[in-house]
Amino acid sequence: MIGHVSIGSSFYHCISYCLEDKKELSEQKKLELSMQDHLQHKERAEVLEYNKCFGNKYELTRQFKDVRKLSRRVEKPMLHLTLRLAPEDALTKEQFREIGRECAKEFGIADNQYICVLHKDTKEQHIHIAANRVGFDGKVANDSNSYKRMAELCRRLEKKYGLQEVLSPKAFLSAKDRLLPRHDSRKEKLKADIQQTLKHASSYLGFERQMRNLGYKVLKGRGISFIDDKKVKIKGSEIGFSLAKIEKILHQKQQASMKNKNIDEEKNRNEDSQPTTSCFKTEKRQEEKLQEQKQSHNLEKAGEEVVKQVLGVLGQLMNPEYTPDYIDPELQRNLQKKKKKSGLKR
Structure with a gap:
């Protein structure tokens, strides 16, 4: 499993990317690709969970912005998390919901607004979590050591769900493990x-x-x-x-x-x-x-x-x-x- 963490200033663009098909693909191209690789390029996104929010991209953006006003000092209130499985691995939708909740808990957004979305247009199953770093109490989720926390989370999830193990980034390995060929x-x-x-x-x-x-x-x-x-x-x-x-x-x-x-x-x-x-x-x-x-x-x-x-x-x-x-x-x-x-x- 490979995880990715990023923060940004735009709720709308991140939510749109998570909920919509790829903009560069025409309807004809989506159909052609689906015939070739047997993947779902049209309507690729399926929302697995709405946490303290609801609606389409416009409604979600308005809700996120309303809560964001509780903390004016934060410049980048958007948190985007991605978890991708190895090609040989597969999980059920319910297992992905559980993983999404564990990921939200790890990054301190379990009680914040977020959506967990499954994408179906790649051979590797993966989910996106678009979250508001600002909580209903006005506190902002800490993003320090985010890559290290994500690497440790992935290793725990691999053991828990019997997934293929992936080496952590070298910066988070011991001196001995860093010498191993990658x-x-x-x-x-x-x-x-x-x-x-x-x-x-x-x-x-x-x-x-x-x-x-x-x-x-x-x-x-x-x-x-x-x-x-x-x-x-x-x-x-x-x-x-x-x-x-x-x-x-x-x-x-x-x-x-x-x-x-x-x-x-x-x-x-x-x-x-x-x-x-x-x-x-x-x-x-x-x-x-x-x-x-x-x-x-x-x-x-x-x-x-x-x-x-x-x-x-x-x-x-x-x-x-x-x-x-x-x-x-x-x-x-x-x-x-x-x-x-x-x-x-x-």
Whole structure:
């Protein structure tokens, strides 16, 4: 089970999101998606419980605002809690109601206004709790250590309902547990998609276009970040592919392409320069042909060597743990010459 906690200033927007279908989906698109994944994209939300409130999004918003007036000092009175099961887990609606009540109790809103809503448009069952942090007594629910409290709550609920155990965020683990390897399927998928895209892209624009086709939104600034279809943002540096590394790989590929192009042009020029005049003797023509074949073979061999070298560098760059240690021999020679000159001046 994975939990999420957030606070905000708008009752209306949070309640609307919990009660309505996704706004970006048309009615036709909802039908198509339902046919594909057999999930409920139309009328996806089912209210499991109204706690000290009732009605539609407009009525709920008015009720929340009325109670919020009891504490003018709070800037963010909206509390939004989410609890999501692992794909293999499933609970009944009554069990979700119980979980919603335990969650409300943990965050001090059991006696406040809140709604508990089940969403049916994902393979992982999940509920949303939209709550008023301001109680009828004017007191405001404390939001300190909210992520730690949510992580501890999820671990308790997993044991109570026999759910699949999920590791808590590292910040809330013991020093020993933090050393255990953690698998993040979302980051692993992004890493694999970036590696596959870099194999085919020949420019940054091409790379960004292909990533968008895979469903990612690409944010480029001083660094690079990717937002997947679940609206989760991941920095490229977190998975070993910073903006500098991506641009370096694409630059190496462009260099390899240019070298191969130059070699092909050289071969074509040599082929075009072959003599065709009939006055040359047969022996001389055969000798020149052998010489031309030898030169062409040398060019091909040189081209193969260039490709091997560049692909070797690209292979290392495609590894996120790669740190370049290559030094140009020409730079070394120049450095030695400068040292000798410096020694002579002394």
